[in-house]
Amino acid sequence: MTLSFRPTEHSNAPIIALHSSASNSSQWSRLDADFGGRFDVYAFDLPGCGRAPLASDNSRKGAACSAAPVIEEIEKMGSPVHLVGHSNGGGIAIKVALMRPDLVKSLTVYEPATFHFLKDGDSTDQRLFKQIQFISALVTVAAEENVPTGMRHFIDFWNGEGFWDRLSLPARQKFADAIYSTMADFAHGFAETWELADLSKLEMPSLVLTGLESPEITQHVSAAIAKALPNARIALLPELGHMAPVFDPEWVNSRIFEHVANVERPTATCSWPIMAAA
DSSP states (O other), X not given: OEEEEOOSOOOOOOEEEEOOTTOOGGGGHHHHHHHXXXXXXXXXXXXXXXXXXXXXXXXXXXXXXXXXXXXXXXXHHTSOEEEEEETHHHHHXXXXXXXXXXXXXXXXXXXXXXXXXXXGSOHHHHHHHHHHHHHHHHHHHHHHTTOTTTTHHHHHHHHOTTHHHHSOXXXXXXXXXXXXXXXXXXXXXXXXXXXXXXXXXXXXOEEEEEETTSOHHHHHHHHHHHHHSTTEEXXXXXXXOTTHHHHOHXXXXXXXXXXXXXXXXXXXXXXXXXXXXX
């Protein structure tokens, strides 16, 4: 399924929004209302997610499996886009930018799930990498043993202890059904090989967002990526967690809008009219 929000005619570049793991394109529906018809917003169901997901390119390795079909969709549009991604979608957005920087007019990522570079880092990096490996292993074991609550650890890690228990039974089933796509997302992410130094090639204006109530690993990764991107800003959002694009979109979407609008109409090109004294 592709959600396509078509506003009135304008010259702004379209926005492509990529969702997180165990989610689908509908998580970006609020962008349509918040952007008030000033941008075309397209949200794709990534491989393995949603009702009619993009087909994974299994001839590729790592995040390129999911990035390649996104690139195909952007190519059909015939012009560069503002690329937005959350969590796993943020990691795919970065991969799209690395593969085809000519197609990305601006980049916005909320806590991109790009953990692979931590395994060769310092002691903090390696500690955090082992932590996310453990969460991935719990999901994998649960899937192999067909445990109905296999996604409990994954959901509670990102949303806080006890979140799973507060979910309705239909919501739990929805997440349980996403266990295999979640496993694939972890596998593709861990298989990535780009290094932080490679991000120096990405010269498009970039915005990295992170919530100050999010897990340590996502704040750590977001800061590292923002530092590595040559034309990036980082926004630290108080009282928001990893799932803020879903649960607190009013705070996240306003930052996205500010970023893409400034790329389209840089404030540096604006000036006050010269006024003569009466």
